[in-house]
Amino acid sequence: MMSLLAALLCLACGFLLVCLGWPQLRPTFSDYLFIASLSVGVGLGVFSMVFFLSLLLDTARFLLVDFVVLALFLIAFFGMRIQRAAVSLVMPVEQISEMRTWYGRLVMTGFAIALGCALYAAAMRLWAYPHGDGWDAFSIWNLRARFLFLGGAHWRDGFTASLPWSHPDYPLLLPAAIAHFWVYLGHDAPAVPAVIGFLFTFSTVALLFAALSLFRGRTPAMLGAIALLATPSFIEQGTSQYADVPLSFFILASIALLCIHDGLAQSELARSDSPQEDRKQTARGPGLLALAGLAAGFAAWTKNEGLLFLCAMLLARLVTVARCGPLGRDWFSGVRQIAPLALAAVPALLLIAGFKHFIAPPGDLFSASASPLHKLLEPARYWAILQWYVKGFFRFGRWLLLPGSLLLVGYYFAAGKEKYAEPQAGIRMSSLALALTLAGYFAVYLVTPYDIFWHLRFSLTRLFLQLWPSSIFLFFLLVKWSEAKDSLAELRRNAPDHA
Numbered sequence: 001m002m003s004l005l006a007a008l009l010c011l012a013c014g015f016l017l018v019c020l021g022w023p024q025l026r027p028t029f030s031d032y033l034f035i036a037s038l039s040v041g042v043g044l045g046v047f048s049m050v051f052f053l054s055l056l057l058d059t060a061r062f063l064l065v066d067f068v069v070l071a072l073f074l075i076a077f078f079g080m081r082i083q084r085a086a087v088s089l090v091m092p093v094e095q096i097s098e099m100r101t102w103y104g105r106l107v108m109t110g111f112a113i114a115l116g117c118a119l120y121a122a123a124m125r126l127w128a129y130p131h132g133d134g135w136d137a138f139s140i141w142n143l144r145a146r147f148l149f150l151g152g153a154h155w156r157d158g159f160t161a162s163l164p165w166s167h168p169d170y171p172l173l174l175p176a177a178i179a180h181f182w183v184y185l186g187h188d189a190p191a192v193p194a195v196i197g198f199l200f201t202f203s204t205v206a207l208l209f210a211a212l213s214l215f216r217g218r219t220p221a222m223l224g225a226i227a228l229l230a231t232p233s234f235i236e237q238g239t240s241q242y243a244d245v246p247l248s249f250f251i252l253a254s255i256a257l258l259c260i261h262d263g264l265a266q267s268e269l270a271r272s273d274s275p276q277e278d279r280k281q282t283a284r285g286p287g288l289l290a291l292a293g294l295a296a297g298f299a300a301w302t303k304n305e306g307l308l309f310l311c312a313m314l315l316a317r318l319v320t321v322a323r324c325g326p327l328g329r330d331w332f333s334g335v336r337q338i339a340p341l342a343l344a345a346v347p348a349l350l351l352i353a354g355f356k357h358f359i360a361p362p363g364d365l366f367s368a369s370a371s372p373l374h375k376l377l378e379p380a381r382y383w384a385i386l387q388w389y390v391k392g393f394f395r396f397g398r399w400l401l402l403p404g405s406l407l408l409v410g411y412y413f414a415a416g417k418e419k420y421a422e423p424q425a426g427i428r429m430s431s432l433a434l435a436l437t438l439a440g441y442f443a444v445y446l447v448t449p450y451d452i453f454w455h456l457r458f459s460l461t462r463l464f465l466q467l468w469p470s471s472i473f474l475f476f477l478l479v480k481w482s483e484a485k486d487s488l489a490e491l492r493r494n495a496p497d498h499a
Contacts, residue, residue: 006184009066014043016073017294020080021287023264030221034210034256038291040203041249044196045298048176049351051183055148055155056354062183104219111222114229118205122198125239130190132197132241139166141243142193144175149182161361169363171352173302174243193241200246201238205229207249208469211256212476215263224476228469231397231404237465243303244462250299251309252469254292255433258317259426259477261288266425286340293341297348304363305441305466307352310345312436317341320429365448372447381452385445388456389438396461397468408472412479427477434467434474 018039022031046069054065125133132142143166147158159168174196181192205225212221228234238245296313299306321337375381394403441463448455 002184002186003181006181009070010043010047010181011039012043013046013066013070013073014039014041016070016077017042017046018291020073020076021291021294023287030210030213033206034214037203037206037210038253038295040199041246041253041298042294044177044199044246045173045250045294045301045348047180048173048301049347051148051180052172052176052351052355062180107219107222107226111226111229114226115205118229118235119202121235122201122239125236126194126198129240130194132193133236134240134242135165136243137193137241139163140170141174141241142178144168144170144172145178145182145193146188148172148175148179149188156359159360167364169304169356169360170243171301171303171306172355173298174246194239197239197241197245200249201235204238204245204249204252204469207252207256208473211252211260211473214260215477220476224472227404227408227472231399231465231468233396233398233461233465234468236398237462242462244466247299247302247306248466248469250295250302250306251466252473253295254299254309254313255426255430255470256473257288257292257295258313259430259473261292262426262429264288286336289337289340290344293344294348296341297345300345300352301348305437305463308440309433309437310349312440313433314338314342314345316429316432316436319432320425365444372449375447381446384452385442385456388460389442392456392460392464396464398461408475412475427474430470430474434470437467 015035018035022035047066050065050069051062054060054062059065132138143163144158148155151158161168174193178193178196181196182188185192205228208228209221209225212224234245292313296306296310300310317338393405397404441460445452445456
């Protein structure tokens with residue numbers, strides 16, 4: 001009973017917070033699926049932050065705190081609905097005609113088979129490895145959760161450099177969320193981290209499907225989901241109770257939300273009658289930007305690589321706005337594009353700063369006594385990393401026959417690039433953010449205090465996996481699809497105004 005109460009509180013907080021930022025849209029299956037899958041990750045993020053703040057404030061009344069947080073979200077939710085009741089944006093309807101063709105039925109069958117096989121494989125792995133599979137699951141995430149839950153007044157002892165290879169500076173979204181559920185259960189049940197890993201894995205698939213369905217229709221959405229479900233290492237990592245798949249979930253959520261916002265904004269700009277009206281329309285709904293910033297903040301609260309992605313996303317957004325494209329016609333409107341994104345990430349950034357400054361020891365990558373700057377002048381390191389990047393591109397997913405990344409590249413050149421008007425700004429910004437993140441990984445490898453080949457061997461494939469769902473999403477936005485229409489613009493030409 002207590003576990004059910006904890007799950008309901010977690011999902012309710014996530015759902016209300018997502019609805020606060022989600023505009024009033026035409027209710028479609030894709031909208032509901034996107035909101036539901038995003039609510040899972042956001043709820044777990046809120047649950048982890050509430051638990052950690054409760055520990056810092058030395059209060060044991062977690063149930064009371066959870067109900068207070070839920071009440072605040074409810075008040076904000078109903079207040080926001082009253083304020084924006086007169087404004088309604090319209091999202092695309094599902095394109096169901098393409099599902100009636102033989103090709104659509106074939107894709108649907110393939111999707112059902114891939115989903116069934118992935119669910120079976122995930123269930124078997126969780127049964128075989130109930131405590132997680134791999135060193136990181138034992139010595140980092142679940143160990144830290146047990147210190148938070150069982151440590152009492154000495155919970156800070158879990159964040160010490162005396163524990164070898166435990167990375168005590170890693171953020172705490174997963175451990176704090178797990179410990180929060182354990183408080184309700186009264187014991188450290190191994191099923192909790194297993195279920196959380198399972199939820200993050202398949203919520204990522206659902207989020208990818210819903211986001212692609214909003215832009216391209218059901219058939220491309222199922223193809224994208226198949227590409228992710230057919231990646232063996234994705235299911236393996238998701239059920240190993242590592243933090244890489246949860247991080248990929250929040251990265252995908254940030255990018256998808258920004259693309260949806262930019263698609264809506266550009267469609268409104270195309271329909272407006274004057275530049276002044278343009279600025280009113282594009283600045284009218286900061287909720288999606290705030291949700292994207294919140295998701296990026298949770299990515300930073302999940303793992304150190306998430307902090308790198310947050311910085312890359314903000315920089316990419318700033319560059320996009322500074323180019324004075326259709327989303328930012330002056331610097332004032334540019335600030336209004338950046339501010340909700342940055343402000344929504346502030347709570348997570350403050351929590352990370354406090355954790356790293358007052359609790360966690362310095363990270364192992366930048367705490368070596370010798371200066372790493374001389375490594376920047378060694379050409380051999382650049383060449384070694386570049387070689388591993390190329391090799392990792394083809395083998396990071398552990399496919400049996402042909403690499404999925406190679407198949408997507410081949411399909412792109414065979415089908416060509418579709419010239420969709422609406423999501424181009426979001427695609428450029430998101431692609432730049434992922435490229436900057438990869439460049440950040442490259443820079444870390446250059447200055448790593450460890451043997452560079454050892455470090456590349458045991459981490460690069462997981463770093464690529466963190467960006468894989470987002471790369472699939474952007475790929476299917478770019479690739480030509482003969483039956484899909486630019487549905488954001490198409491529907492606005494035919495739908496009545498609700499404002």
